[in-house]
Amino acid sequence: MEMMQYNKGTGSLKNWLVEESAFDSRYLGKCEAIFALGNGYIGQRAALEERYVGETRGLFVTGTFNKFDENEVTELPNLPDLTWMDIWVDDTRFSMSECDTTDYSRTLNLKNGELTRKVTLHTRDGKNVRFTFKRFVSMADDHLMGTRVELETDSDIRLKVVTGVDGTVSNHGSQHLSEGDKRVYGGKILEYPCKTEQSGVSLILHTALLAEGKTRSMNDRRKLLTELTAEVVAGEKFTFDKISAVHSTRDLAYDGVAVEEAEKRLQPESLAAFEKVLEKSYDAHFEESEKAWAALWEDQDIFVGSENDFDQLGIRFALYHLNIMVKKDDSRVGIGAKAMTGEGYKGHSFWDTETFIFPYFMYAQPDTAKTLLTYRFKSLIGARNKAKENGYEGAMYPWESAWIDDGEVTPYYMGVEPITGNPQYCLTGKIELHVTADIALAVWQYYQTTGDQDFMDRCGYEILLDTARFWNSRLEWNADKNRYELTDVIGPDEYKEHVNNNAYTNYLVHLNMSLAAEIAGKLPQLNEKLYRTLCDKLGDLSKLKASIEEKLPLIYLPQPNAEGIIPQFDGYFDLKDLDLRKYKESPIVGLIYQDYNSHMLNDYKVAKQADVVELLYQQEDLFPADIKEKNYYYYEERTLHDSSLSKAIHSVLACDLGLHDVSYQMFEGALTTDLGQKMTSSNEGIHAANMGGIWQDVVMGFGGVRLYRGCLRIAPHLPDNWSELRYAIHWQGSRLAVTVRPGCVTIHNEGNAVDGLLLGGEKRSLASGETYTLDL
């Protein structure tokens, strides 16, 4: 039987529940990650209460980055654990791998963010105890987490529970936190202060175990615990709750407050807040969180009428994670590649944010999209430093980004390269350049979609111009070929290092520079004051414009060969062929690295992920459909999809090209990346970009939404087994509710009148409240 179940919800819970229906201690990581709870401020990995060999407990608070030592890069610290509970029934220590247990089920309710586990313990003395564990991270209070445990027993038992704060956790052994002076208030509130060693972020965790029974506090190094003992009577239900909170000096509440001042305020303020929290019951707090979730879904849910229920669940699962992965009102923090569901990628933001996740927020929550772009605006400090360090001008965005002024944080040393035994170094931080243009493109798309002139004036133009300045200084003149080139780069396909003229990169750079030249040309008329300010900051923009315009026609843009195939980079067609079947069929991601190191891979026609395909999706006008289709097939055959940034993008392009079966197949591949039956795929955390990819696949692929020459085009292509698709998107400040059914699409404008819609090939406007149906 498969461990993951997707069709258990009925009635109002239909397609809202993800269930793990069997426990297997070999596969702890997957559900720890995909069942993670959060609210954008907190990410709480779903390790079970009792400990297991192979578990990875995880608690993260956005923005609390710290660098362990000079050999490492800054990362999101794994904070002291609050979920662990040692539970003893008489002399039996409860464990599903060591004791006889039955009737297991663990369910994440996407609708209200509650994680529930049920399991029955059968002790050696023949006693049967039914446990129900519930958890939530509040959607109504950033700082709040709750656990409830219910027991029903058929015999009298002596219950002992030990839980509290466990500060022995670390990031794979690297400890970011100094332990402060622990306290216990009134024998009930445990207070665990700690501080990041290098970045000096102070944190305080509070927790209280609320139960009938005898409690006493205990402590050990990096631990502060409560022991509960109780006699539980047969037939009676015994319940205990654990309510916890975390606060830090990096909270938005202390933004702009001097460090010493914030440190002074943190302890009394967080304790007072926690005392206030304890005035209400677990039920009351959970209800508030549930309400916040209800409001969110009311606004954000997408309805898929598919013969395959999994499709509906899959998009909701993606929306669930998209909505817990970012603190929507804090523009000092980005989105981690594994969100806050694991230590993988250290909480760093990649191009994943702009290229994969951002479109969701841009269309569905423009305010959050603005927060994300503002994060990049605030990160210009680091981007400019990186450009300078590398000998360039302007803003060269970090390949991996952490706190706003950290700059480049990509780790250089990557461990041992398995083929030779030598150290392996990671070049993405040095030569994977396209992220800079990806960010510029996101800014431009946001502007076109929202018309948010204020953001452009404050942040957007500056990003677009300064990224173009970088490119302008980075381009290399090839006198032999009389053209500008970009050599020694890595494109999206990371199985190819040190390539010249990666098509994706060159085209995107061309676009980035064109947009900047256009802005530099128009701005003096549009907003002269701003133009002057920007000239003061970035140098004479008329000169920049002139320089760009001189170079633009000379930038080398790779063209299709005689067979219509665009070379991914210079010399691609000279590479050797490789039989990829072994790798394509394997469930092991990155299996090819066991046989080939990155140096060797450079010689073969094998890609990790969409590269030319990504380009053809992003810039649909570059080539005609037949060229795109040829390239799709050519490159897909040579792509291992070893990156989760691959399948959803393939699906959307296939959808555009009318390759419906292929498209749906790729969609299912994207859905099952985290949610499927592969039990080890998400160990290090969920694939955040893929959550955005799934959304793009549904709304931009099947839903047919696209920004096209400044217009919003809606041209759906429902999969054959879908009877309906309903989603909402924002356009120029108005929310449009879109319903797609076979043969027609209906658009209802819930906001003010908008224009610039491209429907059935025609440009249209839509009045406030207007509903428009287009036959497909």
Next chain:
Amino acid sequence: MEMMQYNKGTGSLKNWLVEESAFDSRYLGKCEAIFALGNGYIGQRAALEERYVGETRGLFVTGTFNKFDENEVTELPNLPDLTWMDIWVDDTRFSMSECDTTDYSRTLNLKNGELTRKVTLHTRDGKNVRFTFKRFVSMADDHLMGTRVELETDSDIRLKVVTGVDGTVSNHGSQHLSEGDKRVYGGKILEYPCKTEQSGVSLILHTALLAEGKTRSMNDRRKLLTELTAEVVAGEKFTFDKISAVHSTRDLAYDGVAVEEAEKRLQPESLAAFEKVLEKSYDAHFEESEKAWAALWEDQDIFVGSENDFDQLGIRFALYHLNIMVKKDDSRVGIGAKAMTGEGYKGHSFWDTETFIFPYFMYAQPDTAKTLLTYRFKSLIGARNKAKENGYEGAMYPWESAWIDDGEVTPYYMGVEPITGNPQYCLTGKIELHVTADIALAVWQYYQTTGDQDFMDRCGYEILLDTARFWNSRLEWNADKNRYELTDVIGPDEYKEHVNNNAYTNYLVHLNMSLAAEIAGKLPQLNEKLYRTLCDKLGDLSKLKASIEEKLPLIYLPQPNAEGIIPQFDGYFDLKDLDLRKYKESPIVGLIYQDYNSHMLNDYKVAKQADVVELLYQQEDLFPADIKEKNYYYYEERTLHDSSLSKAIHSVLACDLGLHDVSYQMFEGALTTDLGQKMTSSNEGIHAANMGGIWQDVVMGFGGVRLYRGCLRIAPHLPDNWSELRYAIHWQGSRLAVTVRPGCVTIHNEGNAVDGLLLGGEKRSLASGETYTLDL
């Protein structure tokens, strides 16, 4: 059935084997500690190969102290783990708590230092695999560790083993090590470099998995691994070995070498050494270690002819640990209170070394004793700093001592005090003073026992004089009572803080100062040059002598009251009585702290450990036997023996007083502190001092050895159920083999002629080769 078995060895292994005969995952810590392997350089905790919830893996290398951060004190870092192995049989991950296993036994062979585990796995498919795990830490090569795994299976199986170096271990969450650039040589040798963050000690671990089968290397953050896969055929034996080594820049080989130079040499030299190691087989290395153990036992074994075999095993167990707890040739390192068998007490040296462990080395291995005292000599830097920081002169030894120049390293913050919830602070580093006199006494005893004038000239006099200088400045004049006092101290009994005139301390200080005055008086005649040198270093010693001699008669030395009881400190008799039965009967050490905090305990007549009793044992002439007996009973009744420094000392004093039953009872209590059936007593590591206590109990108690007024007295008192006791001790450079039988003792002088023996009340000499029998 009891988990620990002590009588399984037969023939030449009789009373050499300690066995754990059942596996219970609730009780991992005990055997991890008591089965620890080592050689003085390495301490390897005996965590099992496969992981368990609740395990504490541990690898320590002497002297590699590091301080995690400003809130912590320096400690011996828990180094990357080499013992862990994930073992898969087909799809079953081997685990004794998760799989069906039978025929378990784990045995520490004290004779050859080999740890062997046998267990049979029954897979769900009905396959039966018999495992034998063997381990040793070489007694012949400081750096070398080996593991051998043998399998016999009744069905063909697919075996997978993953093992290597796991650097994610930490000290209860505090990570001391920075990870360096890992390497793999020839697909076989894993190289894992790391460095302590604050103290800058570089370490390199090498390991190789030697096996038939397919291997490949893998790595992850802080991990470098080899995966072995093999098809194991039914009926055939499959064996694989893992050989590992650790080297550091703090090795004796680099003593005096500049840090940069040592760092440069470490990698090539340790790799070359490891390559040389691999030229020989596991068997060859094990044999060399076994030979070294054989030579050690030949010299150090003690024979106990007891009706209770446990007595023989117990003393060998103590000797085993005494001989792996210290690097005998490295005078830069001391002995940790838990040796190197756990993280408890952070690898720090206490008075445990001089007062409990030192006598063994002094009598049985004088060279090691000299190493230990030289460590204290080298630590004078820190002791002088401590005196200065506290406003005193001379050498005030640290209560807890780590690297030679660290000075005082006692942690101040001790976690939360359970009664009030407030932070709890540890005062021993500030006011538990007696360690300074304990060290001075050890120096004096060593001198008397060995006659090692060279040591005295280089180190011993300076320690004795500078400690006396400290006391001379520390004594307080009480004008009302016309006496010198020592107020606000902690005596050996740590349940009493801030006491005045602790009897143990005052008497010992008096002795320390008397000895110094005597030396200061004689030295100008004995060695004028040295006297001048010491005057230059320590100030005018004639003035010191005069000052001490003026004070000595005025130092307050508490006297017995009307009932003959010596007050442990001022006002002791005014304290309240407490019913101690609950705590005395409880197996929980320190249970009283659940009801009383240290502040409250000050008000009651309750002691943690021997205090007045320790004094009466150490300075036997102070009081007549009847007073000693009264005090023994009075204080024992009020002592919880919550310290392992208690029972053995009680036993020796009881033995001296002829209280034979009591003495034997206390001896058994000391033997079972680590070795008994209490399965949680040794979780944090073995009780190193108690190992020395056991030796003192056997040799100084039952064996009747005592330094008395400059003579060696041998006056045995065999327990009733002992028919024989054989031990060897060194006196004035000669090894004396002593055989005790009921009614007589035979002493054979294996060395040069010695005098100063006190036998049957008479002073005697013993010619070289002479055997002397004394009727008792």
